[in-house]
Amino acid sequence: MTASCQSVSITVPADAVWVSLAQMAAENGAGVFGLPSAKALRLTMGVEELLLYLAQTIPGQDVRITISGRSTHVAAEFEFASEGMDLSALNITSGAAHDEDDIFVSMPLLLASRMTDGFSVERMGERTRIALRVDRVYQEVDPSPAVRGAVRGAVSVIPAPEAAVMVDACARVCGLYPVHLVPVWFRTPGKVVNMVDSGEMGFLAAVDESGATCGMVCWEAPSKESVAFYGPYSFTESPAVSRLLVEELVRTVGRTSVKVVFSHIATEDLSGHGFEPLARVTYYAATGEAPCVLPIWYRHLREDFGASVWAHPDLVPFLEERYDELVLMRDIRPTSGMGERASDASVFSTRLTRELNEAVLRPMLNGIDNAENLARHLAALRKEGFQNIFFQVDLSSGWQAALGGDLLAMGFTPAMLLPHGGQSDVVMFQYVEPAA
Amino acid sequence: MSNLPLDRLVPSHIRLFEPYYPSLPDRELMRLYRLDHLHRLNNNENALGPPPAVSEMLEKVEAGVFPVYPGGDSRELRQALADKHGKTPEQFLVGNGSCELISSVVKAFCEAGDNIVTADQTFAVYEWVAEFSGLDARLIPLKAYAFDPEAMLAAVDGRTKIIFVCNPNNPTGTYWSRDVLCRFLDRVGGQQIVVLDEAYFEYVERDDYPDGMRLLERYPNLIVFRTFSKMYALAALRVGMLCASEELVDIVRRAHVAYSVNTLGQLAALEAIRDDADFVARTRAMVARAKGMLSELFADMGLESLAGEGNYVMVKTPMSDTLLHRKLLRQGLMVRTMTGFRFPNWIRISLVQEPVMREFCTAFRQLLDTR
Numbered sequence: 001m002t003a004s005c006q007s008v009s010i011t012v013p014a015d016a017v018w019v020s021l022a023q024m025a026a027e028n029g030a031g032v033f034g035l036p037s038a039k040a041l042r043l044t045m046g047v048e049e050l051l052l053y054l055a056q057t058i059p060g061q062d063v064r065i066t067i068s069g070r071s072t073h074v075a076a077e078f079e080f081a082s083e084g085m086d087l088s089a090l091n092i093t094s095g096a097a098h099d100e101d102d103i104f105v106s107m108p109l110l111l112a113s114r115m116t117d118g119f120s121v122e123r124m125g126e127r128t129r130i131a132l133r134v135d136r137v138y139q140e141v142d143p144s145p146a147v148r149g150a151v152r153g154a155v156s157v158i159p160a161p162e163a164a165v166m167v168d169a170c171a172r173v174c175g176l177y178p179v180h181l182v183p184v185w186f187r188t189p190g191k192v193v194n195m196v197d198s199g200e201m202g203f204l205a206a207v208d209e210s211g212a213t214c215g216m217v218c219w220e221a222p223s224k225e226s227v228a229f230y231g232p233y234s235f236t237e238s239p240a241v242s243r244l245l246v247e248e249l250v251r252t253v254g255r256t257s258v259k260v261v262f263s264h265i266a267t268e269d270l271s272g273h274g275f276e277p278l279a280r281v282t283y284y285a286a287t288g289e290a291p292c293v294l295p296i297w298y299r300h301l302r303e304d305f306g307a308s309v310w311a312h313p314d315l316v317p318f319l320e321e322r323y324d325e326l327v328l329m330r331d332i333r334p335t336s337g338m339g340e341r342a343s344d345a346s347v348f349s350t351r352l353t354r355e356l357n358e359a360v361l362r363p364m365l366n367g368i369d370n371a372e373n374l375a376r377h378l379a380a381l382r383k384e385g386f387q388n389i390f391f392q393v394d395l396s397s398g399w400q401a402a403l404g405g406d407l408l409a410m411g412f413t414p415a416m417l418l419p420h421g422g423q424s425d426v427v428m429f430q431y432v433e434p435a436a
Numbered sequence: 437m438s439n440l441p442l443d444r445l446v447p448s449h450i451r452l453f454e455p456y457y458p459s460l461p462d463r464e465l466m467r468l469y470r471l472d473h474l475h476r477l478n479n480n481e482n483a484l485g486p487p488p489a490v491s492e493m494l495e496k497v498e499a500g501v502f503p504v505y506p507g508g509d510s511r512e513l514r515q516a517l518a519d520k521h522g523k524t525p526e527q528f529l530v531g532n533g534s535c536e537l538i539s540s541v542v543k544a545f546c547e548a549g550d551n552i553v554t555a556d557q558t559f560a561v562y563e564w565v566a567e568f569s570g571l572d573a574r575l576i577p578l579k580a581y582a583f584d585p586e587a588m589l590a591a592v593d594g595r596t597k598i599i600f601v602c603n604p605n606n607p608t609g610t611y612w613s614r615d616v617l618c619r620f621l622d623r624v625g626g627q628q629i630v631v632l633d634e635a636y637f638e639y640v641e642r643d644d645y646p647d648g649m650r651l652l653e654r655y656p657n658l659i660v661f662r663t664f665s666k667m668y669a670l671a672a673l674r675v676g677m678l679c680a681s682e683e684l685v686d687i688v689r690r691a692h693v694a695y696s697v698n699t700l701g702q703l704a705a706l707e708a709i710r711d712d713a714d715f716v717a718r719t720r721a722m723v724a725r726a727k728g729m730l731s732e733l734f735a736d737m738g739l740e741s742l743a744g745e746g747n748y749v750m751v752k753t754p755m756s757d758t759l760l761h762r763k764l765l766r767q768g769l770m771v772r773t774m775t776g777f778r779f780p781n782w783i784r785i786s787l788v789q790e791p792v793m794r795e796f797c798t799a800f801r802q803l804l805d806t807r
């Protein structure tokens with residue numbers, strides 16, 4: 001997939017004297033790339049916060065700041081050599097004071113993340129990238145009346161239809177389906193159109209002979225080897241529409257390098273379409289509505305000839321059961337961290353999606369303080385109001401797998417096992433609030 | 437990760453191309469799946485083979501042949517092929533499997549901006565070679581599971597250099613009759629190279645099935661592919677061949693690596709065609725029996741299946757093909773999933789000896805019944 005992108009970059013030393021230049025670049029860029037001024041201001045403040053922070057942690061080092069206009073958002077990315085840096089500064093909880101009460105005031109990364117709609121820290125080899133994201137503003141659509149029509153004539157499925165069809169389809173979905181089955185951005189179909197145009201999202205519409213749209217399904221690629229879909233949404237009483245959409249989805253992604261398809265939001269039981277149940281994940285809405293349980297369906301697109309994975313001994317029973325149910329052959333190699341070489345301070349990357357009330361943590365660097373760091377993250381994110389806190393462990397990595405013990409001890413449970421969800425299979429741990 | 441400037445070094449069509457990952461070696465698979473036996477029904481190999489004369493010859497091979505390079509142009513094998521088919525040795529080119537020849541033909545005729553035309557549900561190597569060579573592969577949907585001549589002709593333009601026709605088609609087993617093929621070649625009118633891949637030629641017993649070798653004089657733009665991997669059961673030795681006019685072969689040879697066919701492969705192929713009638717007949721009988729068994733099973737279970745020509749059949753299963761693959765593998769039976777071939781939830785099964793087929797039928801029925 002190629003995303004359309006325009007960008008400007010500046011390289012400045014990490015020093016407070018350059019903050020105003022960086023702010024100007026951010027404000028100007030955000031405006032040129034189409035953010036309204038209130039949103040541009042938020043990006044500018046995030047950039048200020050971040051550069052000031054880097055001026056303290058890597059004083060004087062070159063930082064490349066790139067402001068990019070992407071299909072649905074404007075991003076500010078900070079890239080710098082992490083060599084010689086105290087990497088623990090990349091934890092979103094970095095700078096936390098010991099005093100529980102003013103804990104957030106002194107967490108600059110968390111502060112920067114608050115200004116924006118999305119935040120991520122990634123390490124790529126010797127370089128580190130921190131990205132701030134501010135979403136474009138889209139017009140909300142009025143949901144179409146909640147009536148299902150009849151199909152006229154044969155139904156055909158068309159990929160990436162014209163914008164008007166996509167907008168209409170989103171409005172129909174909003175009218176027909178309960179909120180928990182509809183991704184929030186369906187309410188702003190302009191965003192969907194932009195994502196499809198830029199290749200970030202795949203889209204299939206079902207159309208009958210009269211030209212009426214009678215269903216849709218769409219998908220994104222969360223990793224190189226997987227796609228996650230939303231739907232199938234049918235606007236008719238005919239079960240054929242869903243079947244055609246799912247078949248065409250599998251046919252379309254079956255042509256690519258993708259190994260597995262799973263559902264982000266599945267609207268119906270997909271066992272009749274060659275899908276296998278993977279998990280049931282509880283999701284908490286930001287608005288305080290009752291939590292919903294989302295069944296996750298999945299299907300392999302290719303042969304799986306087996307593999308080796310690492311696992312903390314406490315997780316082995318879960319994995320054995322899941323692998324057996326999924327008929328996946330795995331050599332499970334237990335590991336609990338044998339005191340092998342680890343740095344003083346661990347680093348976790350954090351991806352925050354505020355509209356979903358969701359935080360996804362991933363381990364980046366093994367440290368002797370893994371457990372404490374995990375506790376710090378958990379406390380900070382809970383205080384910040386995140387209710388859907390996930391920790392992603394790639395079982396191709398021994399030290400990551402060994403974190404399973406700490407995670408279980410801290411109240412996380414393995415919410416799902418995603419075959420080929422990363423380098424290898426991935427376990428998504430989810431934090432479960434202790435019963436009151 | 438290295439610091440190589442791969443963005444600059446690697447062309448975009450290679451960066452975007454997905455490498456092919458073959459299955460694990462038998463021993464490793466058997467260990468992982470805790471199997472005491474493994475039947476490979478995934479690659480359309482001939483489980484009877486190789487012909488007895490080949491086995492005897494291979495047993496007598498002396499180590500002295502190994503330090504010496506093989507004959508660089510497979511001269512003796514080409515002579516034997518010429519005698520067998522009534523051609524000249526210069527009309528043959530031998531390759532390291534027909535896969536290598538696909539590559540040689542594409543290199544010989546195509547340059548940047550050119551395209552090839554083939555079907556979207558056929559042997560994938562035509563498409564792959566085109567794509568990793570930076571060429572456009574125009575993939576035409578099958579019609580009633582067969583190559584669609586009209587749609588393929590419609591896709592041809594001034595930059596189309598090669599049309600690949602798989603006859604019979606892997607995996608659907610459909611074929612073009614002599615009439616359909618000749619009409620197609622007439623319409624192409626010599627403007628493109630037409631590759632007729634007859635990898636499963638020796639399996640077909642239909643009266644109206646054309647022998648591409650007999651059409652070379654009439655159609656000088658025709659190149660016929662055959663392989664020793666299928667009927668002759670020499671897949672491990674990698675020997676394939678093409679036959680065309682001397683003029684075309686001379687051109688393809690320029691893009692073809694000499695010495696790519698090893699000595700054992702050349703010797704075995706030579707032996708395989710010397711006296712093949714009995715072996716071919718026995719293999720055909722085995723395949724026919726197996727085809728009958730599976731067709732009956734699938735009909736009995738009410739499943740849609742395709743049992744055309746070739747030593748394979750396909751069936752559409754009411755569950756995920758990839759899940760069924762894993763469940764069958766757990767019982768020592770390896771089939772090919774077809775979702776990647778653009779047949780979601782179909783599997784393809786190679787046709788082998790009766791006891792193995794019976795084992796497959798039992799396992800298949802039981803897995804679907806207890807779903």
Ligand SMILES: Cc1ncc(COP(=O)(O)O)c(C=O)c1O
Pocket residue numbers: 479480532533534535536559602606633635636662663664665671674675676
């Ligand atoms: C249609 C077709 N052509 C060519 C080949 C490749 O054969 P070889 O082993 O000669 O490379 C195959 C093998 O599966 C095939 O099915």
